[in-house]
Amino acid sequence: MFDQQIQENIFSLSKFVYYLCIHTGHFNSEFLYKVKDSGPGNLEVITPFKGEGVNSYSIMMGGEIANSFTTLYEGEYFLKALFLSGLASVLIRNGFIAKYKELLAKEVDNLDDIIQNDLRGLDSDLILDNMKTPLVAIVSSLDNDIVPIRYNKHKYWGVDESKELVRCSEIGPSDYQINIDTELENYLLTKMDKDILIEISGYDDISLEKAKIIQLYRSFQKLTEKLGINIKNIPLYFSLSPINTFSKLDSSNSFFEVLRALYTLDNRNLQRKLSRRHEPWIISWKCSKCGNSSKSVLYSKLLGDGKTKIKCRSKKVDFVNESGESITKSGCGHEVNIQIPKDKEGIRNFLIEKKATCNFTVKFLSNVLKDYYINPICLVAGDIGI
Numbered sequence: 001m002f003d004q005q006i007q008e009n010i011f012s013l014s015k016f017v018y019y020l021c022i023h024t025g026h027f028n029s030e031f032l033y034k035v036k037d038s039g040p041g042n043l044e045v046i047t048p049f050k051g052e053g054v055n056s057y058s059i060m061m062g063g064e065i066a067n068s069f070t071t072l073y074e075g076e077y078f079l080k081a082l083f084l085s086g087l088a089s090v091l092i093r094n095g096f097i098a099k100y101k102e103l104l105a106k107e108v109d110n111l112d113d114i115i116q117n118d119l120r121g122l123d124s125d126l127i128l129d130n131m132k133t134p135l136v137a138i139v140s141s142l143d144n145d146i147v148p149i150r151y152n153k154h155k156y157w158g159v160d161e162s163k164e165l166v167r168c169s170e171i172g173p174s175d176y177q178i179n180i181d182t183e184l185e186n187y188l189l190t191k192m193d194k195d196i197l198i199e200i201s202g203y204d205d206i207s208l209e210k211a212k213i214i215q216l217y218r219s220f221q222k223l224t225e226k227l228g229i230n231i232k233n234i235p236l237y238f239s240l241s242p243i244n245t246f247s248k249l250d251s252s253n254s255f256f257e258v259l260r261a262l263y264t265l266d267n268r269n270l271q272r273k274l275s276r277r278h279e280p281w282i283i284s285w286k287c288s289k290c291g292n293s294s295k296s297v298l299y300s301k302l303l304g305d306g307k308t309k310i311k312c313r314s315k316k317v318d319f320v321n322e323s324g325e326s327i328t329k330s331g332c333g334h335e336v337n338i339q340i341p342k343d344k345e346g347i348r349n350f351l352i353e354k355k356a357t358c359n360f361t362v363k364f365l366s367n368v369l370k371d372y373y374i375n376p377i378c379l380v381a382g383d384i385g386i
């Protein structure tokens with residue numbers, strides 16, 4: 001069943017296995033979220049206990065809070081991550097990883113060939129069995145610093161007009177409504193999507209972020225059922241980043257040191273290269289005058305004196321969805337130049353107080369920091385191509 005997939009992806013899979021062998025990172029469950037499943041109509045989003053998880057491994061995948069249904073690419077990310085977790089579990093349970101670590105210590109020069117040969121010889125049924133009780137956590141990383149209007153998706157969750165330009169992290173239970181009886185029903189929602197949304201509408205007092213977590217959990221459950229897999233046995237977690245992460249990290253965390261270092265003028269060139277912008281930005285926050293939080297409307301820039309300029313642009317911006325419909329918005333023209341604190345504690349407090357976000361290059365690079373909340377083995381990426 002998986003022979004062809006292994007052969008076609010042999011190079012990337014052997015690299016994945018290599019990273020399983022050299023991984024020295026962490027998996028800090030207490031910074032994440034998961035679903036407590038007590039049956040139909042009885043799901044709850046909770047924070048896991050500290051130290052949860054079988055080992056320090058994790059696989060990261062994307063997800064979009066603004067989608068009220070599971071898109072094909074979200075489903076694909078999950079199934080890819082589950083396959084990788086199952087594959088890794090075969091190798092851990094059957095002593096392959098221990099063997100590779102020994103070979104690494106002996107500095108053999110053909111480890112890659114050995115891994116590839118072993119992978120080609122794996123039994124598909126064994127992989128599927130291990131996908132039923134995988135050992136490697138899957139973390140769906142949900143960006144909560146985007147606004148629902150991005151890609152013109154605010155309609156999907158019935159977000160109140162006054163909240164279209166507010167970040168997903170700030171959308172509470174009364175700011176959105178689930179209504180499947182709309183034009184969306186005709187071309188976006190399957191019966192499964194509708195059933196899930198009806199269930200979610202029965203939960204009291206859940207934020208948009210938590211509604212999305214429940215929505216993803218239920219649809220992944222339906223997908224895994226088709227493979228004879230019980231989702232309750234999958235170590236599936238969710239992260240709400242970057243905004244929730246800032247407040248959960250201690251001020252001694254090296255993430256704040258990275259931000260502090262990027263604010264030096266020497267490192268502005270580094271940030272230029274990372275973000276491929278001549279006028280790079282590192283930290284951004286909502287307009288203090290009109291509350292606009294869209295990164296398409298706000299213009300952020302690191303100035304030569306180390307200050308950050310935030311301008312709420314009055315220029316009209318189009319937000320376009322997948323079917324080409326667009327909506328136009330603009331900011332109020334307000335502009336500020338602010339000095340970011342130079343010490344780690346000050347930066348942390350500033351980020352929390354302003355409900356600030358950081359450039360995606362910084363956010364993704366932070367996942368290699370040893371004391372960050374998780375250090376994933378890989379990020380499952382790429383869409384289904386349609």
Ligand SMILES: [Zn+2]
Nearest residue numbers: 287290312332
């Ligand atoms: Zn404004």
